[in-house]
Amino acid sequence: MTTPFPTTRPARADARRNYDLLVTAAREAFAEHGTDTSLEEIARRAGVGIGTLYRRFPNRTALLEAVYVDEIQIVCRTAYGFADELGPFDALAAWLRSFVGYTVSKKSLAGELTVALGKDSEFFSVCKANVREAGELLLDAAKADGSVRQELELMDILRLVGGITMGRDMDPDQAHRLLDIVLAGLKP
Structure with missing residues (x-):
């Protein structure tokens, strides 16, 4: 990935460990209870004090950004792994199947960030650039071997x-059935 993500993990080992614990705890809490889960609950789940959370994430939006970027990084790494x-x-x-699974489960996270940052923010632009880069790699390879239609554009597919x-x-099973229809339409 050539586009640097808008948030990064700290370099020091102890800070990185706390960062990872907090992002993991936040991801799990948001999945279980929504993005309005208290920051105190997230710190407790991570096994750190609330001061540690606020030193790394001065507000809820900063924590939401970190969770979102972590998820986008996973989506991008998955593309390279599949390639x-x-x-x-x-x-x-x-x-695309993993992308559907991610998107179905993360709607509230993206929605809250869109309200806080704006859909045209630099934050979302950078995340989208990374997703496009990963997706273009896969689409270009499929076009090169003739397994998808040549006129397809990644943004149309996304x-x-x-x-x-x-x-x-949206039920995840129904979403995947609908994706199967889209995938059939990509073939020449």
Whole structure:
């Protein structure tokens, strides 16, 4: 990935450990109880004091940003892993399936950040650039081997995938069935 992410893990080992504990605890708490989970609860789950949380994340938005970036980094790393392990179409399809799973589970996180930062913020621009870079790698490989239609553009595919996950009560199984329809449409 050539575009630097908007938040990074600290360099010192103890600070990095606390950062990772806090981001993991926040991700789990947000998944269980929503993004309005108290910061005190997140610090308790991470096994650190509230002062440690506030030293690294001065407010809720900073913590939400860190969780979001961590998730986007996973989405991007997954693309590169699939590119190394699978054939071009299978890599693209596997990545889009993981992307749907991620998007269905993270709507409230992205929604709250959009309210706090604005959808056109530099933060989201950088995250989108990284996702596009990872997705273009997969799409270009699938185009090169002829397993997808040549006229396809990544943003069109991502908008279709985003549309699948926009339903308020979208069931993950239904989202994946709809994605299967989209994937069939990508083939020549």
